[in-house]
Amino acid sequence: MLVFIIRRILQTIPVLIGVTFVVFIMLHLMPGDPAVVIGGEAASPETLAQIREDLGLNDSVPVQYFRFLSGALRGDLGMSMRNRDRAVVDEIFDARFAITVQLAVVSTAFSVLLGLVIGIVSATRKYSIADTGLMLFALLGLSMPNFWLGILMMNFFAVTLRILPTSGWGTWQQMIMPVVMLGVTGTAVIARMTRASLLDVLNQDYIRTAYSKGLAERKVIFKHALRNALIPVITVVGLQFGGLLAGAILTETVFAINGLGRLIVQSIANRDFPMAQGAILVVATLFVLVNMIVDITYKIVNRRIDLN
Amino acid sequence: MQESASNTPEKEVKVIISHRKAVLRRLYKNPHVVVGATIMLIFILMAILAPILAPYDPFEQVPARRLLPPGSEHFMGTDNLGRDILSRLIFGARVTLLLSFSATFVGGALGTLLGLVSGYYGGPFDSIIMRVIDVFLAFPGILLALFLVTMLGTSAMNILIAIAFFAVPTFARITRGSVMSAKKLEFIDASRAVGATDSRIMFVHILPNIMTPLIVQATLLIATNILVIAALSFIGVGVQPPTPEWGSMIEGGREFVGRADHIMFFPGLFILCVVVGINILGDGLRDALGPKQTK
Amino acid sequence: MNELVEKDVILEVNNLRTSFYTDEGEVKAVNGISFSIKEGSTLGIVGESGSGKSITSLSILQLFAGTTGKIIDGEILFKGENLLEKTHKEMMKLRGNSISMIFQEPMTSLNPTMTCGEQIAETIRTHQKLSKTETKLKAIEMLRLVGIPEPEKRIKLFPYQLSGGMRQRVMIAIALSCNPDLLIADEPTTALDVTIQAQILELIKNLQKELGTSLIMITHDLGVIAEMCDFVAVMYCGKIIEYTDIRTLFNSPKHPYTVGLLNSVPSHEMDSDEDLKIISGTVPSPYDLPTGCLFSPRCPHAKAVCHESMPELRVHEDGGLVSCFIYEHDKWQEER
Numbered sequence: 001m002l003v004f005i006i007r008r009i010l011q012t013i014p015v016l017i018g019v020t021f022v023v024f025i026m027l028h029l030m031p032g033d034p035a036v037v038i039g040g041e042a043a044s045p046e047t048l049a050q051i052r053e054d055l056g057l058n059d060s061v062p063v064q065y066f067r068f069l070s071g072a073l074r075g076d077l078g079m080s081m082r083n084r085d086r087a088v089v090d091e092i093f094d095a096r097f098a099i100t101v102q103l104a105v106v107s108t109a110f111s112v113l114l115g116l117v118i119g120i121v122s123a124t125r126k127y128s129i130a131d132t133g134l135m136l137f138a139l140l141g142l143s144m145p146n147f148w149l150g151i152l153m154m155n156f157f158a159v160t161l162r163i164l165p166t167s168g169w170g171t172w173q174q175m176i177m178p179v180v181m182l183g184v185t186g187t188a189v190i191a192r193m194t195r196a197s198l199l200d201v202l203n204q205d206y207i208r209t210a211y212s213k214g215l216a217e218r219k220v221i222f223k224h225a226l227r228n229a230l231i232p233v234i235t236v237v238g239l240q241f242g243g244l245l246a247g248a249i250l251t252e253t254v255f256a257i258n259g260l261g262r263l264i265v266q267s268i269a270n271r272d273f274p275m276a277q278g279a280i281l282v283v284a285t286l287f288v289l290v291n292m293i294v295d296i297t298y299k300i301v302n303r304r305i306d307l308n
Numbered sequence: 309m310q311e312s313a314s315n316t317p318e319k320e321v322k323v324i325i326s327h328r329k330a331v332l333r334r335l336y337k338n339p340h341v342v343v344g345a346t347i348m349l350i351f352i353l354m355a356i357l358a359p360i361l362a363p364y365d366p367f368e369q370v371p372a373r374r375l376l377p378p379g380s381e382h383f384m385g386t387d388n389l390g391r392d393i394l395s396r397l398i399f400g401a402r403v404t405l406l407l408s409f410s411a412t413f414v415g416g417a418l419g420t421l422l423g424l425v426s427g428y429y430g431g432p433f434d435s436i437i438m439r440v441i442d443v444f445l446a447f448p449g450i451l452l453a454l455f456l457v458t459m460l461g462t463s464a465m466n467i468l469i470a471i472a473f474f475a476v477p478t479f480a481r482i483t484r485g486s487v488m489s490a491k492k493l494e495f496i497d498a499s500r501a502v503g504a505t506d507s508r509i510m511f512v513h514i515l516p517n518i519m520t521p522l523i524v525q526a527t528l529l530i531a532t533n534i535l536v537i538a539a540l541s542f543i544g545v546g547v548q549p550p551t552p553e554w555g556s557m558i559e560g561g562r563e564f565v566g567r568a569d570h571i572m573f574f575p576g577l578f579i580l581c582v583v584v585g586i587n588i589l590g591d592g593l594r595d596a597l598g599p600k601q602t603k
Numbered sequence: 604m605n606e607l608v609e610k611d612v613i614l615e616v617n618n619l620r621t622s623f624y625t626d627e628g629e630v631k632a633v634n635g636i637s638f639s640i641k642e643g644s645t646l647g648i649v650g651e652s653g654s655g656k657s658i659t660s661l662s663i664l665q666l667f668a669g670t671t672g673k674i675i676d677g678e679i680l681f682k683g684e685n686l687l688e689k690t691h692k693e694m695m696k697l698r699g700n701s702i703s704m705i706f707q708e709p710m711t712s713l714n715p716t717m718t719c720g721e722q723i724a725e726t727i728r729t730h731q732k733l734s735k736t737e738t739k740l741k742a743i744e745m746l747r748l749v750g751i752p753e754p755e756k757r758i759k760l761f762p763y764q765l766s767g768g769m770r771q772r773v774m775i776a777i778a779l780s781c782n783p784d785l786l787i788a789d790e791p792t793t794a795l796d797v798t799i800q801a802q803i804l805e806l807i808k809n810l811q812k813e814l815g816t817s818l819i820m821i822t823h824d825l826g827v828i829a830e831m832c833d834f835v836a837v838m839y840c841g842k843i844i845e846y847t848d849i850r851t852l853f854n855s856p857k858h859p860y861t862v863g864l865l866n867s868v869p870s871h872e873m874d875s876d877e878d879l880k881i882i883s884g885t886v887p888s889p890y891d892l893p894t895g896c897l898f899s900p901r902c903p904h905a906k907a908v909c910h911e912s913m914p915e916l917r918v919h920e921d922g923g924l925v926s927c928f929i930y931e932h933d934k935w936q937e938e939r
Contacts, residue, residue, distance in 0.1 A: 018443030030459050143531065143583035145538050148558055148576030155565045202669045205711040211666050212706075213699035213726040213777065220668075227716045246449030250539055264451075265543050268458050280447070280455060288446045 005296055012292050016285060017069070023281045024068045027273055028061060038081060038271055054079070055274070077278035082270050088278035092260065097282065099169050100259035103251065104244040107179045111186030111244075112237055116230075118187070119194025123229075124221060126199065134191065141188030146247065150181035150254040167256035174255075182251045186240040193236045198229040231302050238294030242287040331597065340592025347585025355401040364392035366399040366552045375568045385570040387560060393571065396552035397578050403553045404582075407468055408533035415472035416526050419479025420515075426480065427487030428510050438484070441477040450474075450536050457545045467546055471533050482525055486518035493517075520597045527590040531583045538579055554579050613817045614663070614785055615639040619677035621655075621662045623670065630889045632658040634841035635677070640785070640834075645811070645818040647832035647849075649825060649864070653886050655841040656821045657707075660787045663819075664698055681785070700730040703778035705807075707790035709770035713762040719746070719773045720758025723780055730781045745776040750806060768799035772806065779810060786811070787819045792827065804830055825864060829853060837861050840887065840897040843916060847923025857925040859902045896928070908934055 027034045035051040036043065043051075052058050055078070056067060071077060077088040118138065122131040154177060158166040168174045201207065202225055210224045211217075249261035256262070260279050267276035335341050354361060363383070370390035378385040384393040426437040444452060456470035490496065491514070499513050538555030540546030547553035549560065554575040561571030621633040633655045640646045648656045661667065662674055663686070679686040681702065686694065703726075706712040713722060723742040727733060733741060739758070746754035749772040762770055771791060778786055788807060792800035808831060811818050820831050828835055828849070835852045837845040837860065845858040856862045863882035884901040887893055893900050899909040908928055916926040928934050 014439055015442045015446055018439065019446050022443060022447075026455065026459050139584060139587060140580070143535075143580055143587050145535055145542075145555070145558070145576055145579045145583075147539065147542050148572065148579070151558070151562055151565055151572055152576070155569060159566045205706060205708050206714040207669070208661075208666055209704075209706060209712045209774070209777070210714065211668055211698065212664055212704045214695045214697070214729050215699075215725070216695060217668070224714050224717075228714070242448030246447075246451045249450065249454065249543065253543055264454070268454075269544065276458070280451060283448070283451060284446045287448045 001300070004299055008292060008295055008299075012288055015288055019284045019288065020069050020072055020281060021065065023277050023284070024065050026277060026280075027055075034273075038273055040271070051081075054081075054084075072281065077281065078274040080272055080275050082267075082272040082275070088275050091263070091275060092278055092282055096258060096260050096263050096279075099257060100245070100248050100252070100261060100283075101286075103169065103175075103178060103182060103248055103257065103259060104241060106175060107183040107244050108186065108237065108241050110179050110183040111190055111240060114183070115187045115190025116194055116233075118191035119198060119233075120221070120226070122191070122195040123198035123202065131195075135195070138188040138191045141184045142192070144184065146181050146184055147250045147254050149184060150177065150251060153177045153181065154254070169255070169257040169259070178251045178255045178257060181254065182244055182247050185247070186244060189240060190233060190236060193233050194229065197232050198225055201225045201229040204228070231298070234294060234298050234301065238291050241290050241294075245283050245287055334596040335593075338592045338596040340588050341596055342592075344585050344587070344589025344592055347581065348589055351401055351582045351585070352405060354398055355405045358398045358402055362392075362395035362398045364395040366391065366396040367550055368392075375564065375571075377568070378570050384574045385568065387557070387571050388564060388568070393557070393574055396557060397554065397574060400552040400554045400557065400575070400578070401582075403464075403547055403551060404534055404537055404579075407464065407471065407537050407547075408530050411468050411471035411533055412475060412526055412529045414468070415475025416479050416522070416529065418472070419476040420483045420522060422476065423480040423483025423485075424487055424510050424515065427484035428491065428506065428514070430488075434484075437480065441480050444473075444477045450539050453536055453540060454543070454545060457540060462545055462548055464547060467537065467540065470540075471536055474536065475529055475533075478529070479522065479525065482521055483518065486521060487514055490514045490517050524590055524594045524597065527586060527593055531586040531590065534579060534583055534586070611642050612639045613642045613682060614819075615678075615680040616659075616663070617678045617680070619659065619662055619679065620675045621658050621672060622675050623658075623672050625671065627890050631841050632672070632889070633662060636836075636838070636841075636843045637677075638834075638836050638843065638846060640817050640819060642784075642817055643811075643815050644833045645820055645831055647820045647822065647828040647835040648838055649822055649828050649835060650838035651823055651886055653840075653889070654838040656823075656838050657789050658841075659838070660704065660789045660819060660821050663787060664702060664704060665694055666698075666704075696730070699726045699778075699783075700781045701783055702785045702787065703781070703783040704787045704789065705771070705774050705778050705791045708794050709767050709774055710794065712774055713770055715762055718759055718761055719765070723758070723773070723777050726777050726780045741780065742776075745780045746773070748779070748810070749773070749776045750802075751776075767795050768803065771795060771799075771803055775803075775807065775810070779814065779816070782814060783816060785817045785819070787821070789821045790823070791820075793822070793824070800827075807831070837864070840889070840892060842897060842926070843924075844898065844926045845924065846916065847919075847921075847925075851921055851923050855921065857919055857923065857930060858898075858927050859904055859929070860898045896926075904929060906935075 027037075030037050033048075034055070035048045035057055038055075039047050039051050056064055059067070075089055077092075080086040080088055080091060118134045122134045125131050154166055157164040157177060164176055165171070165174050169178065198221075202221075207220060207225055210220045215223075246261075248259055249264060251257065252259045252262035253265055260283055264276055264279045264283075267273070267279065368391060370386070373382070373386050373390040375388055376382050376386040376390075382392050382394070384397065386392055387396070422437055422441075426434045447455065453467075453470040453474050456473055457466055460466035460469065487510075496509060496513055499509055504513070537546060537553070538558070541553050541555030542559045544559070546555055549556055557575040558572045561568070561573075561575070564571050615637075616639065617637045618635050619633055619637070620631065620635050623630040623632055636655075636659065638646060638648075648659060650656045658672065661672065663679055663681075665674065665686070667673065674687060677687070681697070686697070689697070713719070717725075720739070720742050723745055724738045727738050727741050731738075731741075742758055743754045746757055751757050751769060751772050757765075757769075762773070765773065774791075786807075791807065792803050795803060804827060807818070810816070818831070820827065822828060832849050834848050835846070836843045837852075837858065839860055845852070845856070845861045847857075852861065853865070856865050860882065867882065882901055883903075887897065887900065893910070895908075895910040895912055896902070896905070896914055899905040902909060906928070914926045914928045914931065916924045917931065919925050919930055
């Protein structure tokens, strides 16, 4: 087990290095001179020279990458292009990082709780009206453009009913709509996964054994079935968390939340590439780390893998 | 009981019916497949017949008819520039479906090829490909597409590339996994024994045997891609106006929420309907083509 | 045999019918069978897969959760009380307590996420009011009883840490932990290695003797029947076609199917010059059962009458029951 954990952690390192490389190369793959791309067609030669100087574009690409990597390792992602006194790292970690992580964590919690309840109710009342209704609900949740849902909710709860604030992040009222919008896909995925997994487990031999011992249905489901059914759901939760980090881009745009996602969109719009690079790098790194943790958890929970 | 469960008469009967016939039978007998395929076909027909079906020119701006609510003349109302929303939606199906289908096809084919070669040969080549794929999988959801479009610029071709790129890692992984297990099957050894070349084994013997999960995945990916295309347009890096595209229509209607909700409502509804249809189809295909599950 | 006759009947099944419902239609998995077991004795139910023998055992405990299985007719009298009239709660009290069951696949019949100790203790806790320590001690004692060395350590192990034979021992420990009156063993040794099979059979036999439990042994293996049983019911396509004591079955099998079964297994009790071959053909599809005697399409002796009507299960002169026209002399002779 310990060997697995260490190996899994070590595996993460090349992936993270690869991620820094991809994020770094972004600027260089753009057609044309990066300085012109950043500065715009109309920029004066002095501005372009300044940009080249700031970004170290005069060095060779490997040197630039090495500088980027070592900077990233030291927690230095360069300076914002828009506000030259603002370090990218400060902009990201002052408040935005925490806001996006909060948003993702609360949405994950929401998806997991609601998704599990829906999945369990559906699976235990297979083919009932409740099951059909809940699965239809999940299908809609899965198929909905969630930014559309966000705007509809905003229109209804904030504009028409005036019971929730339209934007921002901090109070619990401000959290409700963004969390629902961001969590709806995850809820649907987890609900469907839980249902499928639970139905699968309920067909297993050990469930019949549990009934043959004289256990009540409730006990069989919660003590025997659910434990096993949740194992595959763990993986989905990890993936969902990553999806939520990306989905935050849309949620933060709709509800004007100043998190990482909005930062990415705004930086791209403002052609503030060091800022966009930094934010994307942080999101990807976070996702890689979360997946690593999920894999390790999965391994610990699913002891059966040991044998096979 | 395991033994008797796997030998229920129900299953024995199934084995007797020939495989292909059984698959077809399961396809058209599966209500999900039928409903999903029907919905998808409706949208495809709508895209093809757009010039015939659309009541107005999707680009025509009529200042006198701005922000009209849904009514008898404009079934779904008009937008802030006085364009007919229904017509724009019908034409929008062309953009969305063309982009999502072709991106799925391109990305799927490329990913399948990578996975096939990687899984078949194994070794250092496989390790390198898989590590690279791990790197791309580290960019969750639309981040990678957003990233690529930013890099390449927002032309339709670049959006296609970005979304296709998004499909490659998933397909490569699924294919690789299936290839690794298919490689162990006896008929592969048998064909090698009679002198089949590697490429023949890969494309003639292995590929047809691992198509099922790929078909299901491709279907579900089309649905995801429609949502991604809409999302990219919504944040302004996708299909650019004035081209009618559902996501950018939602974005365009955003500022009129409260005054003219229909501008953003109907595009979302269209997306919802087509994605629901494709997802139903995907579920149905998985049930009908997948390994028979216990009921 | 006589001493057994004296004892009370513990379980009596009358005209049991159990069906499954699939897309293709109703499957009459158990189609009107009757048998009984006397206290402390062993009944074997033998048949090929799909014969309904496992469904019979599940019917007794009504273990159909998650399936479409349903008992549609008959009665199951356990100590004189009809189990089919019991409420869910009453059945729960019986399961694992008065009647328990061992299943075929020790690999999958234990919950992979719970320790063996927990799984034994759970049964004890469900049916007996014991303290935590007492429950644990009882679980250890049960493991010792089924011949697992160092039970104090083993109770902490998860199923994947045990071999197939060990797991089946744990299953037996679970099943016997509340001293049931009736144990149903559904192919308990099929999934095990031959040497382990013998050990497990020996264990079940010894424990049965020690605890005085009645046993229903479900198997497709006539060797197991010979080893364990007092009486045997031979099932084919959801019906009992022969029902007799063990000696009669092996010495003079009546039904052509039974004869075929015995002949397909090399046995020292059989004459080597006997003329019957391995049963030809396959078990018919339950959606398309033959008319007349269910075995008629495969029967080497079948005549017109066999394809027309189903012979009833009748008492043969040696005391056994058989359902075959060969033994209904009037009908059989007419044909000639």
